[in-house]
Amino acid sequence: MVLGAGLSGVTTAWYLQQAGFGVSIVDRQPGPALETSFANGGQISISHPEPWANPGAPLQVLRWLGRDDAPLKFRPTTDPAQWWWGARFLLECLPTRAHRNTAAIAALARWSSARLHELRARTGLQYDQLERGILHLFHSPHEFAQAPARARQLELLGIEARVCSRTECLAIEPALTAGAGTLAGGLFAPGDESGDAFRFTRELAARVRENGADLHWECDIRRLTGGSGTRLEGVEVCDAEGRQRTLRADAYVICLGSYGPRLVAPLGERLPIYPVKGYSITAPLLDAARAPSVSLTDESRRIVCSRLGDRLRVAGTAELNGFDTRIRNERIRPILEWVKSRFPGAIDEHQVEPWAGLRPATPGNLPVIGRGRAPNLWFNTGHGTLGWTLACGSAAALAELMRGRPAPVSFPFRLPR
Template identity: 75%
Template sequence: MHVMVLGAGLSGVTTAWYLTRAGFQVSLVDRQPGAGLETSFANGGQISISHPEPWANPGAPAQVLRWLGRADAPLKFRPHRALAQWTWGLRFLLECLPARAHRNTVAIAALALASGQRLRALRAELGLEYDQLERGILHLFYSRGEFAKAPARAAQLRAFGIAAEVLDRDACLEREPALATCAGSLAGGIFAQGDESGDAHKFTRALAHRLEEGGVVLHRETEVSALETGSGGRVVGARVRRADGSVDSLRADACVLCLGSHGPRLAAPLGLRLPIYPVKGYSITAPVLEPALAPYVSLTDESRRIVCSRLGDRLRVAGTAELDGFDTTIRAARIAPIMAWVQARFPHAIDLERAEPWAGLRPATPGNVPLIGRSARPGLWLNTGHGTLGWTLACGSAAALADLMSGRRPEVAFPFLAAAEV
């Protein structure tokens, strides 16, 4: 059986890998010249199993209101006329209801744990190198009020089976000595030992390379312009446009949609309404000048929603969320808080003059729970909508989809799509 995976970001490449393992004949299609060149290119680098809570949580609406009008707000809403943005926003509000937020957190935690295990197994098996570090993630709290909630949060993580330890300020500095020069008003942290970090693009590229070595065809610079259907509305392939302008029809027995934020546009003509909207984020990547002054432990600043990962001789700092349609322009006002954050904390560690800014679109569902499983259209499967956690959830989601397509029940307790749901 030939499965065509549409999109070669983290989701697409891992999907192709686990499908190949399950015995399917697989091909990949992407409009870019290589794998992982859109949202999977320069993300925060965190395998953040310890952050299953979605942005849509009971505290979010008040927080967003407080940030309104601030150019440097961690979450910014730029109203568009597009109905999709407003519909998504309303569904986001609905997902903030306590019961829904809890249900989403439980689902994401289960998938994240399974995904971490899959990633470790894959890395050991293939010897993949992607500047990975198994040093955990330290969640930092700069407000006493927020830190007061840390014990309850750590206890909840432990109840999910996720290692989490509350550290006072001194213990944070012991865990990551590079924080010593900049501890300032640090109140304390939560340390998650089982978390990791690494370069998602290097990983995606390396895995795509292994796939090609094994005979999987990656159709590069091939833009999917429409999904094609046959009798009974079954999806039988895709109409594509190649870089030389030629148009072609690629056929398959089944297709998997892994097109990030761009999936809904291609699914809509088939009557499928995928609740995915692009949530823009930014990062900078700068060369490390003084290795001892730059952190090795991956950091999450819980107050400012900024994350930081050491990637070999580079430091990646990422954050901010903006609802601004499909625009990927790098706005100075949005990069500024990231620059200021790293300048204030690690001023002598990196070369900020040579920092490379980047912006990408998180393919986000309102509750941050990805869409994995069979779509309402025969022949079309989904593994998409991973929002803020596409790197963390990649291997677990892809392995689960391969199980579902093989007729097996995935081991992870997660609300996989039932036919006709989406």
């Protein structure tokens, strides 16, 4: 029984079915991918394995304090979990930890990319995918000066990326020409991709159902019963009609995004996940020739952009703000201004759909994949900034572990004791 039907839950259900398990899915929403997996940046970004928690982060966050348009914003609450997470984040900024986390994410991301290719070849799934790479843009000479070192680091991790001059960037993505402004140069990762995570998840959920899964929609999970070293016995849910019931299975996989920690805490499980809010806008194209089709990451502004068919998705910003999912105009405005200045005339500004979602983030951005204390409790959650990039690999790896097979890739999985 997979708890949660976002990217993590639906891919988990798919790979468990492929491994021969009978599967059911439970989610409080009326369908798949209606929370954080709904309108993300769309990037399969193998070329960005470095977590936010890196040696440069503490100083950067301090510089951004008090700025409403800061790419990363800390809004202190009275929630001790927020402070605990913040302290662990600082710990993960230590060079040795950041280095280890980057290597683990890179290994999982590469493996995940191969799984996504296989899945696509096998299913023919269509989700506005584009295999045109990701171009990382640097708007200051100081930042661009670090690009060769990043390219070398990626090469050591087995990820192809090449440094590009401003002219080369404009050749890779001609739509950049109109608003290139201070563009200093870029880093191009040809193996990266983009696509609509919502469409992908919805289409894959339809396949999972065709393969015989029971899908329990509009079932709010209230409590997990049993557990704490002994077997988990069931999941107490409240359905759309307000009826309480208990759903049972042989094994349970937690894929509940930012809401997992609260549900597993009574079992003595501590999931190091806290919500890091992000925003996106999606707009129909007014003039397709003025819009990029290569996925972009503006490294100076921490904004990403992906072409999804006849729409443009632009996403960014991170806010440590508890479980508040309200859309704040002052966070949407810089994203909209970015697209207007970089790609003038590309989108229909009157039909912009703003969105906010909570990234289920661990301090070092390493997802929690593997087994819990109870022998029939499993996790595939906490993918933070890279839930789309790592979805297929994480789920395929979990399915291997649940079959009792060895870990398929070098990653700190939670293995049975």
